[in-house]
Amino acid sequence: MLNNEEWKELINTGIILSSYTEMDLILDRVVDDSIRIIGCEGATIYIKKGNHLEFMISKNIIIDKKIGGFENNVKKFTVPISNESIAGYVALNNEPLIISDVYDIPSNKPYKFLKVFDEMYQYRTKSMLTLPMNDNDNNVIGVLQLINLKDKNNNIIEFDERSMFVARYLSSIAGSVLKTTIYNSLLRNSYLEAIERLAIASEFRDLETSAHVKRISEYSAVFGELLGFDRERIINLKYASQMHDIGKIGIPDRILQKPGPLTVDERKIMEKHTIIGYKIFEGATSDVMKLSAIIALTHHEKWDGTGYPNGLKGKDIPIEGRVVAIADVFDALVSKRVYKPAFDISKVISIMKEEKGKHFDPELLNLFFKNINRVVSIYDKYRE
Amino acid sequence: MLNNEEWKELINTGIILSSYTEMDLILDRVVDDSIRIIGCEGATIYIKKGNHLEFMISKNIIIDKKIGGFENNVKKFTVPISNESIAGYVALNNEPLIISDVYDIPSNKPYKFLKVFDEMYQYRTKSMLTLPMNDNDNNVIGVLQLINLKDKNNNIIEFDERSMFVARYLSSIAGSVLKTTIYNSLLRNSYLEAIERLAIASEFRDLETSAHVKRISEYSAVFGELLGFDRERIINLKYASQMHDIGKIGIPDRILQKPGPLTVDERKIMEKHTIIGYKIFEGATSDVMKLSAIIALTHHEKWDGTGYPNGLKGKDIPIEGRVVAIADVFDALVSKRVYKPAFDISKVISIMKEEKGKHFDPELLNLFFKNINRVVSIYDKYRE
Numbered sequence A, B: 001m002l003n004n005e006e007w008k009e010l011i012n013t014g015i016i017l018s019s020y021t022e023m024d025l026i027l028d029r030v031v032d033d034s035i036r037i038i039g040c041e042g043a044t045i046y047i048k049k050g051n052h053l054e055f056m057i058s059k060n061i062i063i064d065k066k067i068g069g070f071e072n073n074v075k076k077f078t079v080p081i082s083n084e085s086i087a088g089y090v091a092l093n094n095e096p097l098i099i100s101d102v103y104d105i106p107s108n109k110p111y112k113f114l115k116v117f118d119e120m121y122q123y124r125t126k127s128m129l130t131l132p133m134n135d136n137d138n139n140v141i142g143v144l145q146l147i148n149l150k151d152k153n154n155n156i157i158e159f160d161e162r163s164m165f166v167a168r169y170l171s172s173i174a175g176s177v178l179k180t181t182i183y184n185s186l187l188r189n190s191y192l193e194a195i196e197r198l199a200i201a202s203e204f205r206d207l208e209t210s211a212h213v214k215r216i217s218e219y220s221a222v223f224g225e226l227l228g229f230d231r232e233r234i235i236n237l238k239y240a241s242q243m244h245d246i247g248k249i250g251i252p253d254r255i256l257q258k259p260g261p262l263t264v265d266e267r268k269i270m271e272k273h274t275i276i277g278y279k280i281f282e283g284a285t286s287d288v289m290k291l292s293a294i295i296a297l298t299h300h301e302k303w304d305g306t307g308y309p310n311g312l313k314g315k316d317i318p319i320e321g322r323v324v325a326i327a328d329v330f331d332a333l334v335s336k337r338v339y340k341p342a343f344d345i346s347k348v349i350s351i352m353k354e355e356k357g358k359h360f361d362p363e364l365l366n367l368f369f370k371n372i373n374r375v376v377s378i379y380d381k382y383r384e
Helices: A005-020 A023-039 A061-067 A086-093 A118-119 A162-204 A210-226 A231-241 A246-250 A264-271 A273-281 A287-299 A319-332 A343-353 A360-372 A372-381 B004-019 B023-041 B061-067 B085-091 B115-123 B161-203 B211-226 B231-243 B246-250 B263-270 B274-281 B288-296 B319-334 B343-352 B362-370 B372-381
Strands: A040-049 A052-060 A076-080 A097-099 A129-135 A140-150 B039-048 B052-060 B076-078 B097-099 B128-134 B138-150
Touching: A005 A023, A005 A162, A005 B004, A005 B161, A023 A040, A023 A052, A023 A140, A023 A162, A023 B039, A040 A061, A040 A086, A040 A210, A040 B263, A052 A086, A052 A140, A061 A118, A061 A140, A061 A231, A076 A086, A086 A097, A086 A129, A086 A140, A129 A162, A140 A162, A162 A210, A162 A231, A162 A246, A162 A287, A162 B004, A162 B246, A162 B274, A162 B288, A210 A231, A210 A319, A210 A360, A231 A287, A231 A319, A246 A273, A246 A287, A264 A273, A273 A287, A273 B161, A287 A319, A287 A343, A287 B161, A319 A343, A319 A360, A319 A372, A343 A360, A343 A372, A360 A372, B004 B023, B004 B161, B023 B039, B023 B052, B023 B138, B023 B161, B039 B085, B039 B263, B052 B061, B052 B085, B052 B138, B076 B085, B076 B231, B085 B097, B085 B128, B085 B138, B128 B161, B138 B161, B138 B246, B161 B211, B161 B231, B161 B288, B211 B231, B211 B319, B211 B362, B211 B372, B231 B274, B231 B288, B231 B319, B246 B274, B246 B288, B263 B274, B274 B288, B288 B319, B319 B343, B319 B362, B319 B372, B343 B362, B362 B372
Parallel strands: none
Antiparallel strands: A040 A052, A040 A140, A052 A076, A097 A129, A129 A140, B039 B052, B039 B138, B052 B076, B097 B128, B128 B138
């Protein structure tokens, strides 16, 4: 059926495929490997979304030679999972389908071949193998469609046992890996969503407006980018910075909502929001929550050591705390508050420059002002 | 190298392996398949934890025949990742190691074979193949160790190219799948942890004691079990029930902390905690949070339609809301509160029975009292 070299290639493809964790990479690899190992002209993958198949990727070596960049030219579309289309039929019945010539499908079959594609690219689709991609419970998660199998003399022939075997292998491994990948990304969303709900919960005490929290988060993400943080660390900062004032949940209304200035004792209680915020996340194991604890605790520390709660100084203050300190003060100054009008940018900059090396890390403040245009566009985007 | 049948078997093993999502299943399968396809006597897997290898599973067909249930007899242990042991050496150097006779290791090698195992089972380990299990970035995530390869005449021989190839394939696929599995379970923990932090945050307003929240969660999980919910649904209920009073975050201190009875207007504001709780989770996509919204909204509805906020009646109240209503009232009655002493169980039962078909779903209440011993043991376990 296959020779030793071909078996080895198949095995290695399986190893590589099973190691991928990003959907695009997996799909790309399955399409390429199907064409190469099976020896056909084209391959297409659809992924199931509800009761439709969503077109994901298509490659065709003949059309690509003709027009170049074929792959990027195909527009996204969906196909209903029903008997009318070939891919829909295969997904509905969860069985592979071999067609020797798509222009010669018997009229008693429910599905039809659509010639649009052939006409558009002056191409002749002939033989076709369409098979479901299944997860471990044999649920359909997508469809793999192969076009025009060729023999040694370059003649187009019907898909055979060998191609079916290889296609099944590739689509099975890909199906399993895709299922995990999809599950993973749902889980990751749920996780980040759960954290966001904490921010939402705190808004119900009128602690912060959601726009303020959102802006702090976006300014911080820009900082992360400018500081060369990797993608994961930027995302962590983006979410964790939203938690900076979460500890205010534990501050009594009489202090939180007092219209006039606070007494010394009241101020001391108010300052506890940093420690309460820290305690809310203390002992958490996930990165975002660990960082949330750090930011909650340190976003009122000052570069010169006169901040609270621990009077940390300079680089003893974690960089994320120094970042949020700048973002938080900037946003308060530039916004209207009960106790102050909105200041214009030039006034905000001059006020904050006064605090360079006192309240704020001087290098970070320079970086912030150097990119003030990006900062202002975030402010404009998320105005109250 | 392999014949067609063997290749096919290998391919199918890869498909099955890649579809697994539970660590125990994956390890079991790799060990079994290694012994069967390669034709050796035993296989052991270690998984890396920090700078140690943790023993996970070991099978040996010879010892198993001798003593039966060998697999379950092996005690858990760890091996440091260092040059002294064979598995540690392989993990440290990230390279496979073939030893023709472990009783004949040259003295200039850093690693030694430990005979404890052989002596314990009167077994003779001879040839050995030890190889790292890698993830897609070539990091070591574990070690697979094979023992005593046999030829057709049942003689023990050195591990050959064929066995190396098969072992590499199995350990590579398993490595990838294990990495995803481990990542997944971390992610799932983070997610549930994030939700728990919401409960912790609300405790900082003295809304509920953590013991009360924990008990409600445990009573509800018992309900889920008794109602025949599947594992996932029980976990969802366990976490979501903790959120039932989260909306109290949005109720002013003067009402929340008022010592005497509330006025009609104050009561109306207080009752809004159901709607606020719902809003905190409104639009969430994850199952736990969707259920949290439902429970927050409906845990004060009453079976006869006299509850709030929507005056739902009977089975129009979602079952999880009916469950938490019983759990919440029970725990309030059985506990000491500012406004009441702790009642004993018989008094609690008689008070609640009065409300059967009025406040509470009669069937659920029967189920609850039928299992009152389990309920009481939860109360005892998580006393304040």
